[in-house]
Amino acid sequence: MFTDGVRLELVAGKGGNGVIAWRREKYIPKGGPSGGNGGDGGSIIIRASRHFYSLDKYRNKRLIAAGDGKQGGSNKRHGANGKSLILDVPCGTLVKNPETGEVMRDMTEDGEEWEICKGGRGGRGNETFKTPTNRAPHKCTPGRPGTSCEIELELKLIADIGFVGFPNAGKSTLLSKITSKEVKIGNYPFTTLAPNLSYIQFEDFSRLYIADIPGIIKDAHKDRGLGLTFLRHIERSEVLVYVIDAAGTDVRDPFEDFTTLTNELESYSRDLINKPFVVVLNKVDRDESQAFVSKFRKKFHFDSSKLVLVSALNGEGLDTLIEKMRSIAQASGKRYE
Ligand SMILES: Nc1nc2c(ncn2[C@@H]2O[C@H](COP(=O)(O)OP(=O)(O)OP(=O)(O)O)[C@@H](O)[C@H]2O)c(=O)[nH]1
Numbered sequence: 346m347f348t349d350g351v352r353l354e355l356v357a358g359k360g361g362n363g364v365i366a367w368r369r370e371k372y373i374p375k376g377g378p379s380g381g382n383g384g385d386g387g388s389i390i391i392r393a394s395r396h397f398y399s400l401d402k403y404r405n406k407r408l409i410a411a412g413d414g415k416q417g418g419s420n421k422r423h424g425a426n427g428k429s430l431i432l433d434v435p436c437g438t439l440v441k442n443p444e445t446g447e448v449m450r451d452m453t454e455d456g457e458e459w460e461i462c463k464g465g466r467g468g469r470g471n472e473t474f475k476t477p478t479n480r481a482p483h484k485c486t487p488g489r490p491g492t493s494c495e496i497e498l499e500l501k502l503i504a505d506i507g508f509v510g511f512p513n514a515g516k517s518t519l520l521s522k523i524t525s526k527e528v529k530i531g532n533y534p535f536t537t538l539a540p541n542l543s544y545i546q547f548e549d550f551s552r553l554y555i556a557d558i559p560g561i562i563k564d565a566h567k568d569r570g571l572g573l574t575f576l577r578h579i580e581r582s583e584v585l586v587y588v589i590d591a592a593g594t595d596v597r598d599p600f601e602d603f604t605t606l607t608n609e610l611e612s613y614s615r616d617l618i619n620k621p622f623v624v625v626l627n628k629v630d631r632d633e634s635q636a637f638v639s640k641f642r643k644k645f646h647f648d649s650s651k652l653v654l655v656s657a658l659n660g661e662g663l664d665t666l667i668e669k670m671r672s673i674a675q676a677s678g679k680r681y682e
């Protein structure tokens with residue numbers, strides 16, 4: 346199962362107590378105070394990473410606690426600091442307040458870190474209270490508690506390009522052909538049950554990230570099929586690619602598919618259909634596609650440069666598609682890495 350939302354309770358470590366102790370050594374009478382400080386409690390840090398694509402590793406977690414600091418020792422020994430924890434999350438994870446839904450932070454950049462809970466300071470041992478007027482202080486302080494909070498993590502993948510289409514249109518085949526990712530492909534609907542994220546790397550090392558999400562069908566907004574919940578993973582994409590089965594494999598009319606798709610997307614969010622887009626007519630290797638393609642062209646009232654004919658199977662048109670996606674993404678302000 347793919348997890349893109351979890352609720353967690355985070356507790357940073359408590360500081361260790363400072364202690365009271367005295368030097369006791371041969372030939373040194375009245376050795377003076379020697380109680381060490383307690384160690385600091387461990388903190389909890391959230392870190393965004395491009396190496397993760399889901400929140401799966403937090404699925405069965407409820408409470409995450411960092412280590413407590415150890416108490417100080419005699420001979421001015423400092424207690425050990427508690428172990429800090431780094432929680433890796435995919436880029437595009439929103440950290441929210443579960444009660445109000447307010448976004449506390451949006452973890453977008455690879456490597457970005459946020460110390461969300463701070464470990465408590467260790468207490469002071471009596472050695473640190475020594476002054477010229479009080480050379481034998483009977484005083485130490487306890488460690489302080491760390492901070493804690495409840496959070497909700499919600500993933501909204503960050504991809505430059507989002508693929509949308511009916512089941513079986515060939516989205517996953519396309520993704521695996523143009524990127525290095527091997528994804529599950531099947532001649533049955535809903536082969537893809539969770540988003541796939543992959544990228545194309547160009548000669549200048551810039552990358553174009555692509556998200557392939559599960560297929561969408563008519564009335565998905567009424568929760569038919571897998572519904573529309575996965576659309577949130579293409580909400581942040583600069584460009585949408587509508588992948589249409591131009592061969593009408595499942596006995597549908599490709600233009601009708603396109604209309605249905607845009608209607609479903611619109612019922613989720615108007616912002617989605619206002620994004621720059623490309624329509625990919627896939628499976629043009631099949632003879633049946635010819636009639637459908639010319640019918641599609643007649644009805645398509647957008648600029649014809651938005652239309653690309655491809656065969657994910659034999660590679661036809663893929664270079665054109667890649668160039669088109671790249672230039673539109675660039676024009677719409679993609680931050681190149
Ligand atoms: N002839 C032909 N078949 C294709 C082409 N692209 C994909 N297919 C076939 O279409 C079927 C569905 O492909 P997928 O890539 O799994 O389709 P999908 O859009 O990811 O489907 P879901 O994950 O179910 O939404 C598979 O049997 C593919 O081999 C193509 O260009 N030509």
Ligand SMILES: [Mg+2]
Binds near residue numbers: 516
């Ligand atoms: Mg698929």
